[in-house]
Amino acid sequence: MRALRSATAAAITVAAALTAAACTAKSDVAGDAGKAGAVQVTASDDACKVSKKEFPAGHVKLAVENKGSKVTEVYVYAPGDRIVTERENIGPGxxxxxxxxxKAGSYEIACKPGMKGDGIRQKVTATGKGAAAKRDPKLDAAVAEYRKYVQQQADETLPKAKEFAEAVKSGDLEAAKKAYAPSRIGWERTEPVAESFGDIDPKVDVREDGLEDGQKWTGWHKLEQSLWKTKKISGDDKKLADRLITDLKDWQQRVGKAEITPTSMANGAKELLDEVYTGKVTGEEERYSHTDLVDFQANVEGAQKAYELLKPVAKKNDPALVRELDRQFEAIGKQLDEYREGDGFVAYDTVSKSDRKTLSDGVSALAEPLSKLAAAVAQ
Structure with a gap:
């Protein structure tokens, strides 16, 4: 869902984004962002300037500064708008x-003021062979295990999604409601990998206010609206249920071919926390079903899986960071446990504003050190 941010969602999450961005800025300016050799990216409301249009392939560092008045995000796109990496919620100043x-090749760096649209883009080129040959074998093992994990999540999602789709097609409103949240867990755990393809996420996980001009609303959230708001399953909804399965099968077949690196795993873990910050904590993600905490848990689980696989190398390179991440993952897990009900969670609309703020603070406390994981495994 990151690829299609609405102005409404961005406005609602500005305060949260500024808190996270401020924490990131505090550590990053003193760290990799300030080191010589980084590609300086200066974002504003109407420009995206880069200090280098050509740089060596391998571990590339971007030092981003937002001089605009809007929260922005920065993407690195490979041809076909395949997402190499991204960072959301970079607040003004x-x-x-x-x-x-x-890898060596042609790319585009995009700044997205307001976190929406195709962004303001600059063409750049990576040259040479890069540093992959020097990679720690433990990182190759981590990538291999993570690849198995994302495929497993896709494989396990399909039966649950089919159960959901069949309930919709049979017109069974209550059965469809019950099957809705479980059908999304595997997707939420591995969403950054799915989003890297560029075209699947807008079909299955876009919200109504994230639609681009002329785009037809399809996917989970259109059906969510029918089940909880309209409280009626239409003939079009039944067709959309079939379309959802078709699109998820496409994801299942393509996910094993996704380009995954240690840094993309680390950045993906941070992106999952951004998902929590911009959608789950605010209640925007599941605005009709209020099943946000199920997604919240899945995002944290996916982030933790990537972290645990990268942990042996991160621990060698930055033991203090690993100690902090261990503490913060444990803390956010305990916070979520407070809202468990049966084998699930309470409805998010029953969570008070003060409790949402506490959850938001917990996510911020984890997101800040998690933003350093990619640099730790790239040493």
């Missing part, structure tokens, strides 16, 4: 550091 592993 703040900075962020991004470390990514980039």
């Amino acid at each position: 703040t900075r962020a550091a991004i470390t990514a592993e980039v």
